[in-house]
Amino acid sequence: MNAGRKEGIAQHSPLARGIGGFGGPGGAFIPTQKAKDVKKSLTRLLGYFRPHAFRLGIVFGAAIIGTLFSILGPKILGNATTDLFVGAMSKLRGEPGEGVDFTKILHLLLELGILYFxxxxxxxxxxxxMAGVTQKTIYELRRQVDEKLSRFPLRFYDTHSHGxxxxxxxxxxxxxxxxxxQSLTQxxxxxxxxVGVIVMMLTISPLMTLVVFLTLPLSFFAxxxxxxxxxxxxxxxxxxxxxxNGHVEEMxxxxxxxxxxLHEKQAIDTFNEMNGRLYEASWRAQFIxxxxxxxxxxxxxxxxVLVSVIGAVLVTQNAITIGDIQAFIQYARQFSQPITQMSSLTNLIQSTLASAERIFDLLDEEEEIATVIxxxxxxxxxxxxxxxxxxxxxxxxxxxxxDLNLDVKxxxxxxxxxxxxxxKTTLVNLLMRFYELDSGRILLDGVDITSFERHDLRQMFGMVLQDTWLFHGTIRQNIAYGRENATEQEIIQAAQAANADHFIRTLPDGYDTLLNEEASNLSQGQKQLLTIARAILADPAILILDEATSNVDTRTEAHIQRAMQHLMxxxxxxxxxxxxxxxxEADLILVMQNGSVVEQGTHQELIKKDGFYAELYYSQFGSWEKQEPAI
Known part of the structure; x- marks a missing residue:
């Protein structure tokens, strides 16, 4: 593929990350991930809302007005109940008057309907x-992180797990x-x-409000x-x-x-043991x-019960009306809900700030050295x-x-x-500026590679790695990844040069064959051929092959070698x-050991030296060939 598009280095490490959340009825008791610096993370996160300050003002205003309207509802409904009760009782006692004033009650109910509407x-x-503000904010934050990830040096991906x-x-x-x-407006x-419920309860009866407050410590301690x-x-x-989860994924x-x-039984036994521990911990946590x-x-x-008894006494003393008791009971029911919600939201916000802090850590990571002036x-x-x-x-x-010195013509x-x-691989990584030198310099046609933009430099290279990388798409799209706006003919010619055209045409859909996420519907050798075709299509000035033929059979390897000789x-x-x-057949062979080039020359020259290269060669092909090496 074109080296201007970096392929990730496979760095897998086990990751078992606890997820903060809510469990069981009544609230959240799962340990919540917390930010190291809450104030700093909160201030920085709120900074992303500044462009939407006007909309947020409308959101907060709407939230306040809508909540106040809903708070007034029980009081109006209580007044309607009082009028209904007073009218019905006066009629039963035979007092003069029209009894129940349904017009007034209808008017109150109409007011209530308008309030709730x-x-x-x-x-x-x-x-x-709020949905619009949130998604625009997240869009901007995600865009910044995505751009940041593209500016990280390869060293960052070597030291951080992909997971x-x-x-x-x-x-x-x-x-x-x-x-x-969801939670900010809530x-x-x-x-x-x-606050509104407390005010409304105090206007009805301070005594009953005190009774409700006395139950708060009991709820808190419980x-x-x-x-x-x-x-x-x-x-x-x-x-x-x-x-x-780690065991299941691994198995x-x-x-x-x-x-x-034949480790199926051991795997199942291990699963049952872990599943049993999970069951014990889960049922105890959920039960408690x-x-x-x-x-x-x-x-x-x-x-x-206490509110009802005290309210009944107050009604008999004409201190409050029966509608006030109804309204107060509704307020008392609403009183505990905000407390529970705010308690739950506290844990959720802590977890959110921890997530924001982890994202800000990415944004604060050191980038590659700035662009050349x-x-x-x-x-x-x-x-x-x-x-x-x-x-x-x-x-x-x-x-x-x-102190590496090298001159490649x-x-x-x-x-x-x-x-x-x-x-060996470090050498080409330095050449493509995936890493920066500690000292010295690398020249390309006499020009220091640090004088180029990284994008321009890497477009001069084509790379084929031992670990193939193909994305979810058609074979045609994967080959065309090597060069933008490649024609159909150029794609086919690249596939032919890589000896991939024949097996592609034997597939049911040919070049339109869809590869899955891991390209598991192709053999390892076929995948490697496609990556070689991609590099051929890129037509770079300098070609880098890192164990490019290690995953193909000997016959295919011979075809690729001939194609590569023509390509190179x-x-x-x-x-x-x-x-x-x-x-x-290489023009020059560099033999590296401990970061230094210890020998260099052609195959014949190095064999005659009978040094480190000869030792490596004979270790692969047997000592019998030492007498008459196959050249």
Missing amino acids: FSSLFSYVQQYL DILSRFINDFDNISNTLQ LITSAITF TKAIASRSQRHFSDQQKSLGQL YTGHLIVKAF SGIVMPLMSFIGNLSY APVKNFAPRGRVQFEHVQFRYRKEEPLIT AGQTVAIVGPTGAG SGKTSFVIAHRLSTIK
């Missing part, structure tokens, strides 16, 4: 506007989106409802006692769930190996947290590559490449061989190889 209307307005990066880009964004859209309405007991079990539940990913070594609702209902009913443009490379006193290390304490095919960890004619090519039979 506008309350619903304002609620709709706030949700509609963690995906988790931040998907799960954390979803978490923020859901919270901002937090406002809950606070207004809490909830806290249950939460402290259930939290440990929820923590065990999340831990067991993570272990179980199904490697099911062929499991079957080949499930006590909250019955307990809160008991405390609420206790408050209800006056970059070289319209450069037509011939292919000469020079390394001058190059030094590089991945870690400061572990030197890898020390244009059009040469250079093979790089050596044991694992010798620095007049081009500089770097071939990293462990199978030394593939690089006998």
Whole structure:
């Protein structure tokens, strides 16, 4: 493929991440992930809402008005009940008058209907506007992160697991989106409802309001006692769930190996053991947290009984009306809801701020060195590559490449061989500026590669890796990935040059064959042929083959070698190889050990030296060939 489009380095590591959330009736007792610096994360997140300040003002205004309208409802309904009761009682006692004034009651009910209508209307307005504000904010934040990821050096992806990066880009964004859209306005309405209900209850009866308040500490201590007991079990539940998911994924990913070594029973036993631990932790956590609702209902009913008794006494003393008792009971029912909602939202907001902090950590990561001020443009490379006193290390304490000097002439095919960890792949990564040098410089036709924009530099290279990468799409689209606006004829010619055209045409849909996400409907060798065709289509000035033929059979390898010889004619090519039979015809072979080029020359020259290369060669083909090596 064109090296201007970076392929990810496979870095897999187990990831069992606890998910903050709600469990069981009555609230959230699953341990919630918390931000390290809540104030900083909150301030920074709110900063993204500044362009939408006007809309947010409308949202908050609509939330306040709609909530106030809904709070007035029980009072009006109580007045209607009082009028109905007074009229009916006066008629039963035979007092003069018309009895129940249905016109007045109808008028009150009409008022109530209008209030609830506008309350619903304002609620709709706030949700509609908030959805737009939230999605635009998340869009901008996601765009910034996406651009940031494209500017990270390869070192970042080497030191961060792909699972963690995906988790931040998907799960954390979803978490923020859901919270901002649903919970922010709910937090406002809950606070207004809490204050409004208290005011309305005080206007009806301060004594009954005091009774309701006295039940609050009882609810608080009961909830806290249950939460402290259930939290440990929820923590065990999340831990067991993570272990179980990891085991299931591992067993199904490697099911062929499991079957080949007859470990099905052990896998099932391990699953049953983990599943049992998850069951024990889950039922204990759910059972204990499930006590909250019955307990809160008991405390609420206790408050209800006290309010009813005291209210009845006050009615008999003409201190309040019967409609006031009805309205007060409705307010008392609403009183606990905002408290429960705000308590739940507190945990959710903490989790959201933790997600925001993880995203901000990405945005604050160090990027690649800034773009060149006056970059070289319209450069037509011939292919000469020079390394001058190059030094590089991945870690400061572990030197890898020390004082490397190399001069590769244009059009040469250079093979790089050596044991694992010798620095072969590092060499080409430095050439393409995936990493920056510690010292020294690399020249391309006499021009320092740091004088080019990275995009322009990498367009001069084509790379085929040992690990194939194909995306979900047709074979035609995967090959065309190598060059924008490639014609159908050019795609077919590239496939023919890579010896892939024949097997493509044998597929039912030919070039329109759809590859799945992992391209598992092709063999490993066929996938490699497609990546080679993609590189051929890119037609780069310099070609890099990193174990490109390691996954194909010997006969296919021979065809590819012939195609590559034709392709690389007049081009500089770097071939990293462990199978030394593939690089006998190279113009120059570099033998690397511990980051240094210890030998260089043609195959025949290195064999005659009887040095490190000869030792590597004979270790692959047997000592019998040492007497008369096959050239």
